[in-house]
Amino acid sequence: MLDVRLIRSDIDSVRAGVARRGEDTSAVDRAAELDAEVRSLAAKRDSLRAEIRSLSNEVGSLFRDGRKDEAGSLQEQSKALGEEEKQLDERAGVLASELREVMLRIPNLPAAECPDGGGEADNVLLRTEHFDPDAYGDHQRVPHWEIGEELGLLDVARAVKLSGSMFVMYRGAGAALARALCQLAIDRNVDLYEEIRPPTLVRTDTMVATGHLPKFVDEAYHSERDDLWAIPTAEVPLTSLARDEILDSSELPKRFCAHTSCFRREAGSAGKDTRGLLRLHEFDKVELLALCEPADAPALHDEILARAEGLIADLGLSYRILDLCAGDIGASARRTFDIEVYSPGVDQWLEVSSVSWFGDYQARRANLRYRPGSGKGTEVLNTLNGSALAVPRVWAALVETNRRPDGSVAVPELLVPYMRGLESLTAPDR
């Protein structure tokens, strides 16, 4: 959520920012109107309340002095003011909640550095690494689900038996590989990022704090009986860690990393990517997240990107980095870099990480504040996050990229220690 005061003080730049996304700016104007009305009503209401309070205090002192009989007219006056106050308060309340709804629909303003553009096609390709389209052999042009079945690493059919489509099951060395990836991702980041193992079921207000509710209700799994939601990403619990708290500037930036399962209903994508690991209802992910003062945000944004990129690079995958344009970044982001890995078997670029800077947009909603080192009062934090590693797509790209002509799959050197020394995935002996 934006700061209403920004709309009050500089509505043009808010309009301009929303327009850069290609979105309608009428909500901004509506918010300005509602804000003015709410404030004028609230001012009237508050002065009525002040009068009521002072009358009541007088009544109180008359009672204490044993002059009860003199209090009657004051009581009546106060009661009459009370009626008026109640009406104003109701009206103000209605408008205030309308204002909040409008504010929640206004997206964040893209950063100045965020490239212009209306959609995916306008994203700026920053760099492509380690990629030569002609360098792939036929042995690599095999989709991971076939490799997985062949080598006994993946058992899609039985996962479907257990849970339905868009669920998978890793087996044997395939399961070890999935686990190894997560552990590697954690180990590489715990130098600065505190490892967190958060709950995967959270309350409604936790989902609301990051903006996953109410907008994406249909995307989330919900247990009605307990009113708990399965997290779609560790961003949800990690952001709420410091919710409603006031951090001291000396403890900033706060960096967290977490490995969790992530659950997504993928309601809008029925029929898309139904084979293999490209789109799943449940998957594992290691997430990096930072809370910081505004001035430190750009440096942290680079840091998280560098860490996510470094892992992909060290795994030996081909990848590219996109600077998403204003029309393609998420509603709460100010700037986002996507990392996409190339997966030769399916011949696709797969998004494996979105590294985003949210400014204070999320933090305002989640009420994350800090006390600046100098000066008084509190300020709203900035938030950033990105996946260090999302298992299924990286798993898929690895298996496809590392397939040898004999059908076996080479384990990247980095992962060998996490695989009990296993260097190669081969067909089970029969």
Next chain:
RNA sequence: GGAGGGAUGGCAGAGCGGACGAUUGCGACGGUCUUGAAAACCGUUGAGGCUUCACGGUCUCCGGGGGUUCGAAUCCCCCUCCCUCCGCCA
């Protein structure tokens, strides 16, 4: 799951219809004293909204939401969370 007891400022803990945004203690900050420090003493010390160039004014917040009342931290209703005991359990 059953039965009880709680939720108040950074923490501890009073207040149980009027003068309470809240006694007090601890902590933190500033000062006096001291060569310096400790101790002692004095003072300051929650968050947020609106308004003001500013000084200031004013409102909201005692777990959350509703209600009673001229007036609610205090009374009533609902919800959430925490604790203790019993049962069950990885």
